[in-house]
Amino acid sequence: MAIDTLGANALASNSVTTAKIANDAVTGAKIPADAVVAADIADGSITTAKLADDAVTGAKIGTGEVKTDNIENSTSLHLDCTFTNADATVTTASTSNLAVGMEMHHSHGSTTTDADHNGSIIRAGSRILSITNSTTFEMTQNAAGAGTDVLTHFTSGVTKSKIANSSVSLIKKADNDQALEPLWTRLVYNAGANYTHQLITTQGTKIEYANGNNGPSGIARVKGTTGHGDFIFMYKPGYSWGYSGIYLADVAGYVDLDNPAWMYGSGQNAGFQSWGFYNNSSNNIAHIYHWDGSANNLDHNMGTGTNGNTWRVWRVNGVLYAKAGGYSNVTLQASNSRQDFVIWNQSQSPGSCEILQASRMPAGGA
């Protein structure tokens, strides 16, 4: 007898095996909602093609999961481009070095528009939307004006718009932009100083305060830092009742050198070295103190104070030296001196400190 109909009750439990299901027989409609759980998905089976555009949102990326390798290398190039008013199409000699998503700016670097620099064409925030062919691409916004051969700046990776204003601190700058310069900067009033006191003179190279014993004074920082290599710093300390000279402290000991409230103290940060250079007439001494990271000690008693003589601090191949006036050279650190130092002045009135020379030595000191 032929069997026309087989009821569900006629099927034994577990009788419908995989082999009994025709290929392509199970359609999406036969799979209940929430039936496919993570455990049913083979490891490595979800490919890029299975993810919709924009499917991975920020919330799906774990904290710290974006690594350096995931960030596109930054590029920066300039091309002459031709724009048409109210049109997003741009032509240039070659699009070979351009990529979708690149930021576009007028070459003078301003994101704002101004007529003086043909700056009324590229709107702020414009990027490359698509590349049409070897000489044409589309912007994300229409041009705000027409222009031929307008020098245009293209950037990608970590671009200007991804860096907050004022967020690039001193030590994040290129080495040559951090270099020591003979200039007192970031003046801070001390001991009651105010607008009546001129504290920085001699075209910014001298800080001075002859305002009575422990009277008003100023604290300032030498522009730049020594870097980790060779450098030379020469200065002329004052010779009066107050201590004149400098402090030399490891940048690594400070959380944020650019914080206006950074510790213009004596640089005694736990675990980081610093030196203090003292000269005065009232005690008539020339001393160099060393903070070794935990204690401060008189490192070198050079002798009597110097009056008008040049002091030097310098580093050659990991050895840190000092010289006070006509006294002999002394070694502050005999090896492995690789600290990036910041320098600021003693600030006890009356006193002064004039920078004579301040420079990193990129080709080596001597």
Add this chain to the structure above:
Amino acid sequence: MNTMGTYKGKSPAVVARAADLCGWKKNVSINMDGTLNWWGETGHPTDSEIDAKLSAAQDAHDIQASKREDGNGALGAPDEE
């Protein structure tokens, strides 16, 4: 009068005046912990001697400061322009 054994919060310029009134012509400053820093020198005034001169030093400081635009009462401050 300093009765706390510390000079923290005191004007360094007043302390310098007090030291001068004691006949001390060398440097003196106030450490972070409030003690006086005599920079390794010996023979300096004691805290009691400094305390005894603080009032007079403060008066001299204030009289000078009141006559100046910059309010500077430090000993040896040059005349203002």
